[in-house]
Structures are given as C-alpha cells and as structure tokens.
Amino acid sequence: MNKIKVQCGDFQGNITLPCYEAFKSPDLSRGVSMAAVYQVGDSxxxxxxxxxxxKEWAASKNLHVGDTLVFNYNSQFHNVKQVTQHGFEACNATSPVATYTNGYDTVTLEKLGHFYFICGYPGHCQAGQQIDILVSSPTSSLSPSPSTD
Structure with missing residues (x-):
C-alpha cells in the first residue's frame, strides 16, 4: 500500500495547501500519513x-518517521547535542552525532528507533535536560484490517 505523507498545518494551526490538495485527492483512499511537529517541553x-x-514528556508522545522536533531555548545558556545511547546515559557531549546552537532548532525524525538529545552545557544534562525520543511505526486507521481466515 502506498501512502502519501503530508504536513497538515503550520505553527499557527492553519491548514496548508499540500494538505488541502491531499484530502481532495482520489489517492486519499490509499492512506495518508500525517507528519506532526512537536515543541520539546511544550510551552x-x-x-x-x-x-x-x-522523560515524561517523551513518554506522552507517539512519534513517527517524518515528525519534527522543535527545540526552543535561549542559545546563551543552552544547546542541543544529539548523542549516542552511551553519551546519553553518561551525559557526555564530547562526541555528538549532531550539534544545534541557534535557539530554535528543528530535527526531522527520519528513521525508526531511539534518538538521544542532551544539553552540552556543564551540569545541565545531569539536572535533567536530556531526552530519549522513541520513533515507532505508525498504525493507520485508514488501512484495511488483516484477514483472520
């Protein structure tokens, strides 16, 4: 089954043109996978x-491939380091997978599995500024149910 991935909305909640076009398309019957945008830590x-x-924030989210995380912070006092599981567990930012420093960073989740992020400023990770994001497979209510025959 082919799926169409559409980002339906901007940060103000307005439906974007690609979303509108997808919903009026006959391809909708094939299933639509919606990408979502999440601000880490909410407000x-x-x-x-x-x-x-x-930890609680991440556990309350159902994240999928194509979703986007937004890290909103004061860049004078924080940064975002994507690290390995070992770096996450040790609060060690010396060999990051990626580094973000502008204060409004977006990360698109491009595969299944865990993504680990910490703040690289001394003491911040140890104080709880770390997050383990689990990206799982979506379940679609638009997909037909498997046969039990």
Whole structure:
C-alpha cells in the first residue's frame, strides 16, 4: 500500500495547501500519513530550570518517521547535542552525532528507533535536560484490517 505523507498545518494551526490538495485527492483512499511537529517541553521549551520532566514528556508522545522536533531555548545558556545511547546515559557531549546552537532548532525524525538529545552545557544534562525520543511505526486507521481466515 502506498501512502502519501503530508504536513497538515503550520505553527499557527492553519491548514496548508499540500494538505488541502491531499484530502481532495482520489489517492486519499490509499492512506495518508500525517507528519506532526512537536515543541520539546511544550510551552516551557528546552531548559534546565526543572520545569519539565523530559522523560515524561517523551513518554506522552507517539512519534513517527517524518515528525519534527522543535527545540526552543535561549542559545546563551543552552544547546542541543544529539548523542549516542552511551553519551546519553553518561551525559557526555564530547562526541555528538549532531550539534544545534541557534535557539530554535528543528530535527526531522527520519528513521525508526531511539534518538538521544542532551544539553552540552556543564551540569545541565545531569539536572535533567536530556531526552530519549522513541520513533515507532505508525498504525493507520485508514488501512484495511488483516484477514483472520
């Protein structure tokens, strides 16, 4: 089954033209996979101030390939380091997979599995500014159910 992936909406909640076109398309019957945008930490953003339990935040999300994470933070005091599982567990940012520093960073989740992020500023990861993102396979209510014959 082919699926169409469409980002339906901008940050203000307006439906974008590609979304509108997809829903009026006859290809809709093949199934539509929607990409979502998540601001890490919701309105608190990416911070070490103890306002956000990032483990709880991540557990409350159902993330899929194509979804986007937004890290919103004060770049004078924080950064985002994508690290390995070992780097995550040790709060070690010395060999990051990727580094983000502009204060409004977006990361598109391009494969299944775990993505690990920490703040590389001293003490911030240890204070809880770290997140383990699990990207899972989507389940589509538009797909036909498997036969039980």
């Amino acid at each position: 608190s953003g990416w911070t070490s101030m103890g306002q956000v339990d990032y």
